[in-house]
Amino acid sequence: MPLTIPKQRWTAEVQTATIGATEAEGGTRTSTVTIGGEQTLPFLHFDGETPNRPVIAMEVLDEQPSGWPEPLAQHYEDVWGDPAAWAQKAVEEFGADLICLRLLSANPDGSDASADQCAETIQSVLKAVGVPLIIWGCGNDEKDNEIMPFCSQAAAGERCVLGSATEDNYKTICASALADNQMIISESPLDINIQKQVNILVTDMGMDLANIILYQVTGGLGYGVEYAYSILERTRLAALDGDRMLQMPMLSIVGSEAWRVKEAWQSEEDAPEWGPLEKRGIIWEAATATLFLHAGTDILVMWHPEAVTRLRDHIDEMMSGESV
């Protein structure tokens, strides 16, 4: 007697979202990125369709990072301080599907860049690359509320993804996105109920569900990855079970979280028992990304070009599999 394949009958599917707008759609992007639409847990082709592959966004900082270990720094030293060149390198050399731009320079405790300066940065990056953009502020709520309307306007019509709307701070970003035809990231601190709450708040303001990407905070391997893994998995299960407020595609921050973990950057003198530094960080980023991918994420935000290449190959392999 042959085995009856235990299929899972899901009642719903993940929302599809298209990031970026081409000229025909009112923007200037030369390509757009469509994600979501899964009818199954990751890559289980016997259970349902996965119409769109997960994508890799590469992160671009608008100022020179400090303290990056050599194996990472060596790939970006030549473009530090020039976000447009950095973005170009990420797309042309490393094959990024989209760019995740972080406006760290706006931080009032740091360079305290003005809204105008940030808007200029965005325009230069938009000019330098044709792929869609994800744009985050500096992490300081007050300052982000000040710069985001200008940043959003500078990219009006481009269908960028603006980060991020939180339970306590969503109005400004949401209003900007609505005004300029952008999408938003809806963020919660590893908490499904708060995530739903944020989504209710932004949809109450008029945000279309198709314009929302979920971000539920990430932790690197050995540093909280297990919590993020389970939140992604639970969210995806809820989506497939028909929970409208959790059906959007999900994003995971991989690069900065993985490289924050000591195993990724500690020097060899201080940690000889961990093996060569030039390999550790890449391995750490690749392992973290793999776990998120198999928990259901749709956008991996990454740093190291080799980890990016390997993950892209892995996604190819997962997508090209046939139903068993």
Add this chain to the structure above:
Amino acid sequence: MALTAMDIYKQLPKTNCGDCGIPTCLAFAMKLAQGQASLDECPHVTEDAIAALEGSSAPPMKTVTIGTGDKALDIGGQTVLFRHEETFRNPCGIAIQVNTSLSEEEMRERITTACNTEFDRVGMIFDLDLIALNDDDGSLPQAAQIATEVSTLPLMLMSDDPESMRGALEVCSEGRPLIYAAGADNFDEMTALAKEFSCPLAIRSQNLDELYELSEKAGEAGLEDLVLDSGARELNAVLQNQTIVERAAINEKIKPMGFPTIGFVVGNNEVEKIISASELIAKYAGIVVTDLLTREALLAMVTARLNIYTDPQKPIQVESGVYEIGEPDATSPVLITTNFSLTYYTVEADTSAGNIDAWVVVVDTDGTSVLTAWAAEDFTPEIIAKTIKECGIEEKVEHRIGVLPGGVAVLSGDLEQESGWNIVVGPRESSAIPTFFKTEYEQRIAGF
């Protein structure tokens, strides 16, 4: 899954004779359902009832033991498909592949390296689990001889040739190695060996239907300790097959599928192999076999396994109280942190790396990190001050200066008020603690 008292009651004689020491059959059934009694305490229970109850109360996936003694490896026994439902049971075993064509010296070295590989993380030691001898030149018996001499880990014997397998088992079967594998071609010989030497047996098939058939046949032949390999090697097929086997076992209770699985790491380089290993660890492999033996790769694998298999409800924690780093005295600095193991041991490792003698006051935050605890109001000035007062640190040091993690700088004013201590805000990341003490600390406390 677990039987209810009613399920059990239906199978009992319902005579309320009391011979089990409990006045009624129903009360006995309730005890049984709670695991406080065992079926054989009822002398009147019928054979049929025993079969019915034991059959349905058996866990959906068998726990299989490989090896003997304190290094024996338990795999399988899973009860859920998702770790948020309940902690995954036995963590997957990591097996290091050793080819038998290696020279004796190389083989000894590889096995010794694998056996000595361990990592210290959050105050616990993590190591590897199996040596997988891969018969790539027909010399498995000789390799098994060498391995029994040098290996402290249990063995897995990989050969399709029953003669080679017999030779190896004659040398090492006392250590209860895993026999890998019985396929359609050598099924009778391999199952006979597993029986003769009382060792667990892996079944390798061409596809899932064949896996089901072979597993069922092995069961009929009386073998109870099986490990399943669907034969897939392409990563996506592996993922789908692993999921199907796990669902068949746990959701559908299909008995021939109710065994742990084995997965093989594939890839052309270290990073690809780590990706493959991470997938196998997350998605249900009971054993992960790899030829990777570098520290950086194994560290990542061991960490991924720890993360996937930890209790999702209860973080690993240390007890609150005063801890010593190095040899602190009455003038040594006092660091304040939370009782999340990861947090405490990160701070401890960084502080010792800087050769700093210090006291650490560990506050009970239910095992949460500094920022999580702060956000959850488990790391408030009141709670920290209370710990400072009650943990005994005031008898150990003559000063009243505490160093607070930089991430919660906002607490410092209120904490000074509450505790009467002077508070210095330290760096955000504990990795900066050594530099902080070398360059800043003395100046910062000069005014107190």
